[in-house]
Amino acid sequence: MIDFAAVGQSLDLLFSNFGPWLVVVPGIVLGLIFGATPGLQISMAMAIFLPMTMYMDFIQAMLFLTAIFTGGSFGAGIPAILMNIPGTSSAIATAFDGYPMARKGQHNQALGVALASSVIGALMGYVVLFFMIQPLSYMVLRLGPAEMFVVILWGMTLIASLKGEQVLKGLVAGFVGLLVGTIGFGEIGLARGTMGQTYLLDGVPVIPAMMGMFAASELFKLANKGFIVESADARKVKVSEIFEGCRMAFRYPVVMIRGGLIGVLVGAVPGVGSSVSNLLSYIETKRRDRDPDSFGKGNPKGVVASEAANSSSEGGSMATLLALGIPGGGATAVMLAAFAMHNITGGPQFIRQQTDVVYAIIFANFAQVFLLVIIGLLFIPLLANIVKVPMRYLIPSVLVLAVMGSFGLTGNMTGPATVLIFAVIGWIFRHYGYSVPAAVIGMLLGSLAEKSLLHSYQISGGDITYVFERPVTLAIFALLLISLFSQPLMKKLKARQEAAQS
Amino acid sequence: MSECKRDYGDFIVLTGLAGFTLWYLLDAIRVSATPQNLLLILPLAIIVLAIIALELFLRIKHGSLFRSSEEEPLHKTLPVVGLFAAYVLSLETLGFDIATVVFLALFLILKGERNWWLVGGYSVAFGLSVALFFSQMLPYPMTLLLLPS
Numbered sequence: 001m002i003d004f005a006a007v008g009q010s011l012d013l014l015f016s017n018f019g020p021w022l023v024v025v026p027g028i029v030l031g032l033i034f035g036a037t038p039g040l041q042i043s044m045a046m047a048i049f050l051p052m053t054m055y056m057d058f059i060q061a062m063l064f065l066t067a068i069f070t071g072g073s074f075g076a077g078i079p080a081i082l083m084n085i086p087g088t089s090s091a092i093a094t095a096f097d098g099y100p101m102a103r104k105g106q107h108n109q110a111l112g113v114a115l116a117s118s119v120i121g122a123l124m125g126y127v128v129l130f131f132m133i134q135p136l137s138y139m140v141l142r143l144g145p146a147e148m149f150v151v152i153l154w155g156m157t158l159i160a161s162l163k164g165e166q167v168l169k170g171l172v173a174g175f176v177g178l179l180v181g182t183i184g185f186g187e188i189g190l191a192r193g194t195m196g197q198t199y200l201l202d203g204v205p206v207i208p209a210m211m212g213m214f215a216a217s218e219l220f221k222l223a224n225k226g227f228i229v230e231s232a233d234a235r236k237v238k239v240s241e242i243f244e245g246c247r248m249a250f251r252y253p254v255v256m257i258r259g260g261l262i263g264v265l266v267g268a269v270p271g272v273g274s275s276v277s278n279l280l281s282y283i284e285t286k287r288r289d290r291d292p293d294s295f296g297k298g299n300p301k302g303v304v305a306s307e308a309a310n311s312s313s314e315g316g317s318m319a320t321l322l323a324l325g326i327p328g329g330g331a332t333a334v335m336l337a338a339f340a341m342h343n344i345t346g347g348p349q350f351i352r353q354q355t356d357v358v359y360a361i362i363f364a365n366f367a368q369v370f371l372l373v374i375i376g377l378l379f380i381p382l383l384a385n386i387v388k389v390p391m392r393y394l395i396p397s398v399l400v401l402a403v404m405g406s407f408g409l410t411g412n413m414t415g416p417a418t419v420l421i422f423a424v425i426g427w428i429f430r431h432y433g434y435s436v437p438a439a440v441i442g443m444l445l446g447s448l449a450e451k452s453l454l455h456s457y458q459i460s461g462g463d464i465t466y467v468f469e470r471p472v473t474l475a476i477f478a479l480l481l482i483s484l485f486s487q488p489l490m491k492k493l494k495a496r497q498e499a500a501q502s
Numbered sequence: 503m504s505e506c507k508r509d510y511g512d513f514i515v516l517t518g519l520a521g522f523t524l525w526y527l528l529d530a531i532r533v534s535a536t537p538q539n540l541l542l543i544l545p546l547a548i549i550v551l552a553i554i555a556l557e558l559f560l561r562i563k564h565g566s567l568f569r570s571s572e573e574e575p576l577h578k579t580l581p582v583v584g585l586f587a588a589y590v591l592s593l594e595t596l597g598f599d600i601a602t603v604v605f606l607a608l609f610l611i612l613k614g615e616r617n618w619w620l621v622g623g624y625s626v627a628f629g630l631s632v633a634l635f636f637s638q639m640l641p642y643p644m645t646l647l648l649l650p651s
Contacts, residue, residue, distance in 0.1 A: 168557045175550045176519055179526055179543065188538045192530040216586070223582040223613070392613035396606050397628060399586055404598070404636040411642040413594060420590040424583060432512045450542040457541055 003355045010359035013059060023064035024368055028375050031071025035088060036079055042072030042088055046334040058342040063364045065338055069331050070368045073311045074118040074376055081110045083398055085215035089275040089444060090310040092437060093282035097295060097302030104298050108238050112245020113303045115376045117256055119369050121308035124260035125315020126365045133319050145455035146473045152449045154480040160438040173429060174438035180204055181446015187454045199414045203447060208406035208418035210440050215402050216419060217426030219395045227391060237381050252304050255285050259308030267316025275444060281309030322346055322358055520554045523547050585609060597647035603629035
């Protein structure tokens with residue numbers, strides 16, 4: 001499983017000169033800045049700086065890009081905790097409990113928890129990648145479109161039922177989100193629901209819509225508050241509390257390990273990646289917890305679950321990229337472009353012939369993770385000061401960043417207009433108790449769900465019995481039904497037990 | 503907005519979502535009624551409409567079709583929403599630089615900032631620097647009136 005000769009060669013590649021390491025610190029800082037700025041994506045940072053890698057050798061280019069990836073994965077959690085704005089879709093679940101922690105005055109601890117979980121998650125991802133790169137790529141190949149579709153449905157159902165008391169509204173929000181996600185050209189080249197508008201032909205711009213629904217709508221709600229954290233004492237930035245947060249994360253090793261493993265596995269599935277892994281890990285942690293009602297109200301386990309999963313996804317998506325040459329998401333797609341720029345094609349042959357290069361990338365990422373601890377600790381106190389800013393300054397400033405960032409994503413006024421429209425929709429959804437995360441995830445996964453279903457239909461020739469020949473599909477479908485009906489059933493049983501006792 | 507109106511709002515949102523679903527389904531059928539086009543949309547739309555019907559049925563059964571919301575009244579937030587809408591709609595006319603400065607200043611005044619030096623200073627400094635940063639970082643042309651594009 002491990003080629004020890006290649007291990008030695010990879011260490012030579014990394015330590016024979018300092019060249020490869022010169023780009024790591026700037027890469028992490030760039031990743032932190034882009035990840036922590038709402039609207040700027042990690043993939044955007046990588047794409048902007050991709051031309052620079054033409055002047056680097058392949059190892060240096062990969063270290064630079066993976067450093068941006070590593071920094072960005074953690075950076076995205078900072079605005080999620082401090083402003084309830086996930087810097088990217090991979091930090092959505094971080095906001096669920098990170099932001100309530102910040103509002104309780106535990107922003108320092110929440111950031112510490114996020115940093116420690118990110119570091120351990122990323123480390124786990126690359127350790128698993130080191131040992132499992134070949135078996136993992138084999139497993140990914142076994143997942144067909146039918147499994148992908150049921151995984152999406154399962155994830156959607158879990159997210160929609162997060163708000164235990166309003167499951168029906170959650171399901172409506174999630175499924176309408178899925179429908180919105182299919183607007184525009186479908187897989188067979190027909191445009192639906194565009195109302196004749198050309199800018200909808202490629203579908204609703206999902207990231208601006210996400211920024212509107214998550215960020216702007218929440219800011220509207222907070223417009224009448226003085227500060228994110230109402231108590232003046234709680235607004236202090238204390239490095240000691242950030243360290244305390246780091247220690248707090250290690251109190252939940254099971255949550256961390258489970259999140260890390262979910263992240264690696266989901267991250268390895270092309271097209272899904274960290275956007276889904278953080279949510280699955282969060283939901284799984286909440287489902288298994290003794291006190292699920294405490295989630296969404298500032299439970300640090302929620303932050304641990306999300307951050308460990310989204311950071312370890314990096315290792316998973318690198319596995320697919322290196323072993324199959326398939327990008328798992330936007331960031332690895334940019335890396336694939338870097339491969340092409342250096343005339344390298346990922347795949348089994350690349351792993352066999354250039355094992356030393358693959359190991360060098362993995363080892364360099366171990367070092368990057370430790371550098372992230374130092375750089376992260378230096379950056380957090382700077383960024384945590386945001387809680388001291390009065391809301392009347394913070395709200396318009398963040399709205400401006402969201403609008404500018406959305407313009408950056410679409411290159412025209414479609415982005416800002418989408419932020420506005422979905423901000424209003426999100427505000428109304430929040431007001432009437434519809435699940436905003438379910439709607440957003442639905443939009444993110446709509447086209448992927450349709451593509452997976454259509455491919456299954458084409459493979460099976462429209463024969464429904466095809467599903468019964470796919471045991472994994474059936475198993476995931478059973479899980480979907482269990483997760484949908486177990487919660488109300490358990491509640492009924494509990495109520496009956498309590499009634500019998502009294 | 504009165505308590506009664508808020509209650510109607512919840513009902514309107516639910517029926518609005520049903521309306522959108524029905525419209526989207528009919529539009530998809532109009533474009534093409536082939537199974538490939540409707541494979542996901544048709545069953546999903548039926549499920550959404552069925553859940554909405556069930557939700558309405560349960561509300562009627564419990565006598566709470568127009569049930570009240572405990573959230574803050576919508577009207578308190580409407581001026582902020584209106585200002586944000588005006589900002590987005592004015593970006594192309596006023597330019598990203600001027601529109602941002604004006605939006606920041608008006609928001610601060612709306613939310614009670616009465617130190618005019620702070621209002622002017624912050625709006626100009628933050629608004630122009632953000633507009634400059636994005637105009638330099640992004641590969642697309644941004645409408646700017648004051649700053650060099």
